[in-house]
Amino acid sequence: MARNLATPTEAELGGPRSVLVMQRRDHQRLDRLLQRVAATAGAERQETLTALCRLVFPHAFAEEAVLWPLLRRVLPDGHELTLRVEQEHQEINELFTELETTEPDTPAYEELLERITALLRADVRDEEDILLPRLQQVAGVGTLRRVGLAWMVVRRTAPTRPHPVVARRPPGNSLAALPLSPLDRSRDRLDQLSRRAPGRIARGCGRVSRALAATAGVVEHLPPLRRGEDPSTRA
Template sequence: MPTSIARQTERQLGGSRSVLVRQQRDHQELDRLVHAIDASTGRERLELLEDLARLVFPHAFAEESVLWPVIRRVMPEGPELTLQVEQEHQEINELWSQLERTTPGDGRHEELWPRIVALLREDVRDEEDEMLPRLQERVGRRELVRMGLMWEAVRRIAPTRPHPVVARRPPGNAVAALPLTVLDRSRDALDRTSRRREGRVSRVAGRLSSVAAGLAGRLEHVPPMTVGEDPSTRAGRTGRG
């Protein structure tokens, strides 16, 4: 069995610019944020959940756009492995979309959160122990660095919210990237303003965020954005749990 990237040094993984090191760092930050969320309440919890979303969803989008096509090309078992992780990503998207409609302390929030955490940890294990070490065996350091630079570029301009209707593969996810990124990052700023300000400014920011959310929900269903994925990862059809 290949060695998990979680047990390798930065040098073994190809250096600081390698996609494997970038993945490892994000996984470590995910673990830190999950623990912080578990220990938080109220507005602090909402702020940390937003931080986690801004980590998780661009990370997954960059994987699906940059890494998984390479894995499907260079590994005989690539299609099966990437589909398994895409199914995990899809279920996380669907559960997080439900979580966004809850409030900490309302019961439903506390029901959904452990399910999301379990899936996030399963996703990390599948990537660190299976997919990424096998990729490491098949490509050289130069290719790992090249993929790392591409992955980072995509991550920085990717959507930051769950979009369960959008395809998990090109061309759908590529078409969706720009409009949904603009809407998501606008919502992030508006939600922070709504939480941190009071009175009219808070109310207006909250209403504008709701308008942007509605627009994003409608855009998800535009046909080009739903094309390209495996049928098992379509909304409501993950076949898991």
Template sequence: MPRTLTDQTVEQLGGSGSILVRQRREHEEIDRLMSRYLDAEEDLRRRERALKQVVQLVFSHAFAEETVLWPVVRATVPDGEELTARVEEEHQQINDLVADIERLPAGAPEREDKVRRVFSLIREDVRDEEDLLLPRLQEVTGTARLRTLGTTWAAVRRTAPTHPHPVVPRRPPGNALLGVPLSVYDRVRDALGMGGSASRRRR
């Protein structure tokens, strides 16, 4: 039975550059940012800043997974197609909910409900990846390959889109072809402070 990533050491996961360590590290950062949002109940500005960081990290992280990592899982893990399809469906649900969130004004009750649903889906997605999918990849992949995948994944993540785009396919080559121009668009929006709630965009 493959072991969850949660209870393995960095060395067991292939070292600090391994895709497994990089994935776990970013999952922990996403969880920290979600907790920051939930803890700042009376501070709308702080909550919005934390939510923006969650969105940017989640979408660049998922895009790199879908572009670099899941094709390898499908090619090497016996039930890789089923496992990646499950995670891709979770990613699509997150994509759709965040697109709705970004159209609603900050503080709206409907928006808050969607944020909590997104956070729940993100946590479910992390468990599926760390408990099921990535341990299966670990079983069939050597340390050197895990580190190479980590380097490639990190490079793609740094230039990935940072917001939801319903038109982008979940799989290569479509996502990679559309991802480049959308990444530029997203990062310009982020730099100008245009990514976020409807109320902020109107201002």
């Protein structure tokens, strides 16, 4: 049995539809994006950070909604294992939220980026070296592929921006996805349009995007969206 996910072939991990293979692909793409963030500046770096967010947050949401509940059911120490990763996810959400309001290319901004990069890399190591190999030990190929399908569906419909207020566990995070996913994805389209449109249209897109952001900020504070979370996640 593989000790981590770094070296096994796709076949050894259950094939291309296995959740282990899907997770590793996302982690490989994450590594490439982090390298690009470190090597770029200005508008190119901002575009790379946008792509990073669109990868990180749906990926983490799918883990929290699909994978970690499964691990808590099938592993005697599943609660402790997943809690550590949920705490990392919470900190990543908080740091990205702070980054959004920090002036780019300042020492404070660079420090936040360094902390985010280190935390994302630590999160990958915890998952590939500990959690996912443990899942492979207790789940057959059929289960890995069924979970992979559920993970992929959730990932493709999940929120795409940081929401540090909502729960990192069901049912709160599942409830949060219903309003926050369309709000986030509408903002993504508006922001993309504003970068390409002439000035007046771009300003209009920006105003609508900010209004949607304010709506999301109100929604994520609704009490039901905090249900299910372990209190120590925010310690």
